Amino acid sequence: MSAEAVYFHQDYLRVPDGADLYYQVTGDGEPGVVLCDGLGCDGFAWKYLAPYLSRRHRVLRWHYRGHGRSGIPEDRERIGMLYTCDDLQRVMDAAGMERAVLFGHSMGVQVALEFHRRYASRVAGLVLLCGSYGNPLDTFHDSNVLKKLFPSLRRVVERFPEQSARLIHAALRTELAVQLAISLEMNRERIARNDLSQYFEHLARMDPVVFVRTLDSLSEHSAWDHLLHVDVPSLVVAGGRDKFTPGWLSRKMAARIPEAELVLIPDGTHTAPLEAPGLVEVRVERFLRERLGGPSHPSPPDGQGRNSSPTRPGG
Template identity: 25%
Template sequence: MMKSEFPSYYYSQDGTRIFYITNFDHKLEDKSNVIVFNYGLVCNHSHFKPQIQFFDDLGYKILIHDYRAHYSSSGQENLEACTFENMAKDINGILKSLNIINPIIIGHSMGVNVSLEYAKLFPNEIRSLVLISGTVLPPQDIMFDSNIVDIAAPLIEKFSNHNPNIFNYLWKNSFKNPLARWIVLDGGFNTKKVEDSFVQIYMKKISELSKELFFHLLEKMKQHSIISHLENINTPTLIIGGDSDKIIPNYLQKILHKYLKNSDLYIVKDGSHVPQIDFPELLNERILSFIKRY
C-alpha cells in the first residue's frame, strides 16, 4: 500500500497492544506533516487505499493503525474498553511515542466519531480534520433515512445469540455469496465505479472480526454525545459526503458543517457512502487542496 512500511506496536496505559504502520522508521525530529487514517465500523484500511498511496507518493508521512479489539491489535477479550475515548487516547499515545505534533486526521464513517473525539480531547494537538460520510446522530435513527436499523439490529442480535452456529457461519462466509456482495455493493458504493472484487475483500476482512464487536460499536455510536461538543471544536475541518449516500443521508454532513465553525463542506456528485473509493482522484485533489491551506 505504501512504498516503505514499518509495522510496530504501542502499548496503551491499560496494557492493550495497538498495532500501527508508518512509512517512516524513526521518531520525528521536525514538525513534519503526518496524516492519520481512521477507518469505519468493522472496516479496514482498504477504504483509504487510494488516499494512502496518493499521499505516500507525494512524500507525506503516514500512520495507519488498528483500533483496539480490531485485527492485529489486542483487546478482543475486553470489548467494554473499546470506546471512542480510549481509541482516541490510543492514537494520541502512538503519536507522542513517535514525537508527532499536530497530525492531520482523516476519518470515514465511524472513523468520524473517533476523529471528533480526538479533536475534543486533544484540541491543541491536531492540525486539521477531514471527515467523510460520518454521523453525530445515532446511526440506528438515521441509517438508510429510516429507523429500520433501530428495529432490525436488536432482532439480528437476538437471532445471533439464539442461533450462534448459523449466524457465525453467515458472518464468516457471506463474502463468498454473490447476492450478499451485491447487496453490500448496491447499498454502500457507486456500482458504476466500484467492482465486486473490492467488496469481496472488504467483506472477507469483516469476517475476521467478531459479531460482538459490531453490535458493541453500533451501541457506542448510539451513545456518543459528541454533538454537544461540536461548537467547541475549532480545528479546521473538511466535511465530505456523497449526494447518493444511501447509508448516511446528506443532511448529516450539513449538521456537521453548521456546528463546526471552522469547516468547509464538499458534497460529491454521485458519491456513495464511500466517495473516496468511488472517485479517488477527485477526492485526493480536494483533500490535498484543503491540507495545503493549513
C-alpha cells in the same frame, strides 16, 4: 510518482488492558496525517488516498480493538468510543506524532470529533469523509428501523456468538453478498469489485461480538454539542447518494463547524473515496496546502489528477 522508496514502519503497541494495537507509518512531511477507519474496516477505504498522501506527508494508519491486526482486550467489555480515543493518543505517541490532521471515514468521523473534544492540542485539522457526528442508527437509510432492530440483534449475537460468527462468515464470503452491497449501497458505475474484497474478507473474519459492542457505543455517541467548539481547519466530504450516512448529515455538520469547507460528490455513496479518488485527492490536497500549510506544488483541475473512478474489472 518518485522512484525513491517511501518510508515504511509497522509495529504493535500493547495497551494497559492487554490489547495489542497494530499501526503503520508511511511517508514523510508535514503536516502529519492519521487515518481513522469505519466500523468493521481495516483500511479498505484508504486504498487510493493513503498512498497519495504518503508522497508528501507522514501518514499513520492503525486498527481499532478487534479490527484488522489489532487484538481484543482481556476484558471484552472494554470496547467503545472512549477506549478508542485513548488508544489513538497512545498510538500517536508510539509513532512519534505529537500533532496531526485527523482523517475519518464513516465511524472514523465520530472518532476524530471525539478525539478533538478530548485531546484538542493533538489535532491540527479534520478531514471528515462520509460520516456522521453521532447516533448513526437514528439516520441509517433516513430511517430509525435499524435502531429499533439493533437491541434484538445484539442480544442474539451476545447469546450465540459462535453460531452467529459461523452464519455471518459464511454469508459474507458469498458473491451474492458483494453484489447486493454494490447494487443497493454503492455506485455500480464507479466502484471496482476488487476494491471491496478487502472489506468483505475482513468483516467475515471479525468477531461479531466486538462488532455489535462497537456499534452499540457508536449508536449512543454524539459530538453534535462539540461541533461549535471545533477550532481547527475542517473539510467535510459527502456523497450525494450515501445511504449509510445521508449527505444532509454532512451538510448539517459542515454548517455547524466554524469555517468548515464542504465538498459534495453528487454521484458518490458511502465509499466515495473509492468511487471518485481523483476528485477527493485534489480537494484534500488543496485543503492541506491552503488551510494547513502543506507542500506547495502544481495541481490539475478538480478530478483530473487521476481518473475520478477506477475501472471495474469485467466491465
